Amino acid sequence: GDSVTQTEGLVTLTEGLPVMLNCTYQSTYSPFLFWYVQHLNEAPKLLLKSFTDNKRPEHQGFHxxxxxxxxSFHLQKSSAQLSDSALYYCALSDRGGSNAKLTFGKGTKLSVKS
Amino acid sequence: GPKVLQIPSHQIIDMGQMVTLNCDPVSNHLYFYWYKQILGQQMEFLVNFYNGKVMEKSKLFKDQFSVERPDGSYFTLKIQPTALEDSAVYFCASSLDRGREQYFGPGTRLTVL
Known part of the structure; x- marks a missing residue:
């Protein structure tokens, strides 16, 4: 079946340093990949979605x-901001499947300090 | 952006009681989903719903669970009877089409005592 692996449970870094959150996946078909960001007590919000291979989507400085x-579908940003502190989920949607449910990774908590 | 609403935000009930979680999806969306997130764990798919029918459900979607969306009103998740292991945050989501991005509500925190 489909699976998403996010190896880091917690990433702590200093404001201004680059961010890289890892995401690898397994899927029977050619999936769509997504990054969602969830701030405390809020709904997960779509941050990025994949397009075709080697095209780079960008949003709020993340790509x-x-x-x-x-x-792989690693999330990167050149310079972290304090407001980037949140929980980040990588997820996939199986385009070849019948109903395209999202399969989530365990999530990576990003903590940015000054 | 598009918003999904969930009512209530918190619900505390005794084991064995029935509970209904309500979701108001994005108005023009056609696909609806429920996910379950136990504290400290990842979100897991429960069920999706399209054109008045359950399209797919996971092994977490027990026989005690049911979903419906009567006449385009709230998309609901009903649990009857509830069990202690049903304690979790339940997120509703909707999408315009399958494979497209899903928009999530803020979740309902269910505590079963």
Whole structure:
């Protein structure tokens, strides 16, 4: 079945440093990949979604590149801000499946300190 | 952006009682979903719903669970009877089409005593 792996449970870094959150996946078909961000006591919000291979979606300074060869969709930002502190989920939607439910990773908590 | 509403935000009930969680999805969306998140764990798919029918459900969607959306009103998740292990945050989501991005509500925190 489908699965998403986020290896880091917690990432702590200083404001201004680059961010990279890892996401790898397994899927029978060619999935859509998503990054969702969840602030405390709020709904998960869509941050990024994948397009075609090697096209780079960007939003709020974050970007991610879908690499089918390595089954990865890592989230990156050149300079972290305090307001980026939140829980980040990588998720996939199986386009070849009948109903395209989202399969989530365990999430990575990003803590940005001054 | 598009908003999904969930009512109530918190619900505390005794084990064995019935509970109904309500979701007001994005108005033009056609696909509806419920996810369950136990404290400290990842979100897990429960069920999705389209054109008045359950399309897919996971093993977490027990026989005690049911969903419906009568006449385009709230999309509801009913649990009858509840069990202690049903304590979790339940997120509703909707999407315009399958495979498209899903928009989530703020969740209902259910505590079963």
């Amino acid at each position: 991610a590149t879908l690499h089918k060869s390595s089954s």
